[in-house]
Amino acid sequence: MAKYSAPRKKNGRAMDVKNYTAVEKLKDGNEVAIRAVRAEDKVGFAKGFEQLSGEAIYRRFFFRKKLLTEEELKIATEIDFIRVVALVAEIEEDGEKKLIGACRYVAIDDNDPPRHAEIAFTVLDAWQGKGLGKILFRHLSDIGRACGVEKFEAVTLSENRSMIKIFTSIGLKVDARSEEGEINFDIHLNG
Template sequence: MAEFERPIRTTLTDGTPVMIRQIHPEDKHYLNEGLEELSLEAQHYRFFAPKKAFSERELEAFTEIDHHTHDAWGAFDESGDGPKPIGIARYIQQEESPTAADFAVTVLDSHQGRGLGTLLLGVIASRATDNGIAHFRSVDMSDNRKLFDLLDDFEVERDTRGPEVGIDLKLHDDPAAYPKTPGGEVFRRAHELYCQACGAR
């Protein structure tokens, strides 16, 4: 059985209690549950097209992972009767460039604007740097303002490719190196929470 880091428990900016933990193979149903509640606009920005459900092969690829070259952490709202999936972030190391990784962050529309996206990104950034990753990269739609707003506080290079934009986000081993901005402060908080989860530093 895989060894997982301890769950992180914290609150969002509006006080909503959340648990953030690594994705397990048993979480396949949570991914489809979350997808069902994701708006068509959010699906468009995440998958470049509407998506009704994940295939069995996709669910295996997204949940049966090694947590080193590929790791994912999910967020769950704990304010109700049981944990409700509300967001996920993952990175996948690039084979051609081992110090870089593709990344993605998705937050349900119902929980956007509460700081969860930056918090999830900060957690997987801390995990990635522990595993030798120095850059997060992705290709996104050029009108994805929510993502670009999330990244405005960080060192990001952009390469416009018609309707798409290539993004390169520089990561730091030392969280103090992130800018003294609201986003940088969230990354430092995320790093502290991550270190508590993995029992390090």
């Protein structure tokens, strides 16, 4: 079971999630830390990207690429935790901490605080099928809800069955529509 508490609002304002941390167990028994992304995670992001298969990269970015640029690493790790919130999944392996997954939401409205955000996930191939995507989604949803986000939007390829399963089995109201090999999801966080 998770060792965390969802962020709470203080004085009508969402708490700062820059220091968010939780510990979870994956289906295989491995313990994983879920925490807020930090600027110093650039190296971990670059190393993790090198471990992704071409198929995993395509499912995440909808095109093939060989590496993350410096600008992409900066965008991924230097965030405001208001309009963009990002979490990483980190394990300790052979005495070294390694990033094995990440998720984020990016506000797509001009409200303050944002009420609608787009979400994205990446889980390293070796760690897929162990429940990590669902864990990341739950934490991101808890934070989003506590920070005033009412709806997440996501786009996934029609063949990305693992993401479709996560979005359709989470117990929230989900609207889905198909368009040319993609499925667009509206995930309502408050009902």
